Amino acid sequence: MKALILAAGTASRLRPLTNNTPKCLLKIGERPLLQRSMDALVANGITEFCIVTGYLHNMIEDFVLEHYPSLNVQFIHNGVYASTNNIYSLWLARPVAEGEDVLLLDSDLLYDPAIVDRVLKSGDDNNLTLIRHELSEEEIKVIVDNDGKIMELNKTCSPADAIGESLGIEKMGKAYTKALYAELEKMMNVEHLENSFYELAFERLIAQGHSFRIVDVTGLFSCELDTVDDFENAKMLIPAELY
Numbered sequence: 001m002k003a004l005i006l007a008a009g010t011a012s013r014l015r016p017l018t019n020n021t022p023k024c025l026l027k028i029g030e031r032p033l034l035q036r037s038m039d040a041l042v043a044n045g046i047t048e049f050c051i052v053t054g055y056l057h058n059m060i061e062d063f064v065l066e067h068y069p070s071l072n073v074q075f076i077h078n079g080v081y082a083s084t085n086n087i088y089s090l091w092l093a094r095p096v097a098e099g100e101d102v103l104l105l106d107s108d109l110l111y112d113p114a115i116v117d118r119v120l121k122s123g124d125d126n127n128l129t130l131i132r133h134e135l136s137e138e139e140i141k142v143i144v145d146n147d148g149k150i151m152e153l154n155k156t157c158s159p160a161d162a163i164g165e166s167l168g169i170e171k172m173g174k175a176y177t178k179a180l181y182a183e184l185e186k187m188m189n190v191e192h193l194e195n196s197f198y199e200l201a202f203e204r205l206i207a208q209g210h211s212f213r214i215v216d217v218t219g220l221f222s223c224e225l226d227t228v229d230d231f232e233n234a235k236m237l238i239p240a241e242l243y
Contacts, residue, residue, distance in 0.1 A: 001048075001120070001171075003041045004097050006089045007034065007107035008054025008081040013227050022056045023225075024107035025063060028234055029243045033108055033225070034060070035067060040113035042071070044120055046103065049073045050096040052089040054081025080194075087198040091184045098181040099174050101125075106168040110234055111222040112242060115169065119215050125173030128153075128166055128202075128212040131222060135159035140166040140199055142214065149211045153199045163214075166199070167222055170212065179210045 011023035018026070024034035031039070038049070053060045053075055061075050074096055078089045086106070090097075103119070119127055128150060130142055141162035143152035153166060172180065183201050187193045193200065202212070221242060223234045 001046060001101040001103055002097065003038075003046050003049045003103045003105065004090075004093055005034070005037065005049065005051045005105050005107045006086050007060055008052055008057075008078040008084075008089045009086070009108075010055045010082065011108065014225075014231065017228060017231060018055075020056075022053075022060055025059060026225075026231065028110055028231075028238060032063070033110055034063070036113075037105060037107065037109060037111075038064070038068060038071075040111075040116045041103070042068075043113060044116045047071055050076060050093055051107070052076045052078055052093055054078040054089070084194040085196055085198075087184070087196045087201060088188065088194040090198045090201075091181075091188050091194075094181050094184070097177050099178045101174055102172045102177055104170045104172060108225055109168055109222070110225055110238065111167065111169075111217075112220040112239075115167070115217045115220050115222065118217060118220070119169060119171050122171065122213075122215050124213045125171070126176045126210070126212045127171040127215045129169040129217050130164040130214040131167050132164040132216065132218040135162055135165060140168075140197070142166055144214060148213050150202075150214065151206060151211070153203050153212075155197075164216075164218070167217060170202075171215075176205075176210055179205055179208060183208075 007024045011018040025032040076092050141157050143161050145151050225231050
């Protein structure tokens, strides 16, 4: 299984912290967010990585090459990161990810490494990590059917109907990534939806019979890091054993 990490964004809401540092290289304790994720993935047997970069890409590439010289890491540069969203970064990874088993991660996550273990050991080919908490309009919310399959996945669905929030880690099997890139080809080259969230593609695949089951990780630590206040709070909230 390959890890596909999306790390192109500018994280403007975290300025001034991100004025000269990409968000994924901001530190909690002694390790940047990206290093925490990569350490968790390596500890769970993943040795093949694709990282899609954009903003301050040289800093990310230099950091990874210095700290993980023995890993198989491929970098893909999103040169239009300032005018596109994460769906376009996902699209650019087509040569690496289409028809492959992939673990997709946002690069700016802070979470317990046990979440990776739980996802990889889940029985289904296609899984999405879920956190249950009180929801608002901002989160990517998840609605499931009676069998636990995801039916809606977006920011606009009703918080009252949703069971939780997507954390930003998805496991996708070969059939799913093949269908995903077929859909993304239409979305990028015909409909020009480059400034969308990648969850839009996930939703469109539901009607084609491709969906996720949830992996509930509510009991394991994770933390949202969208603002400077979030980042400062995370330093206090992270459990001591993970610091």
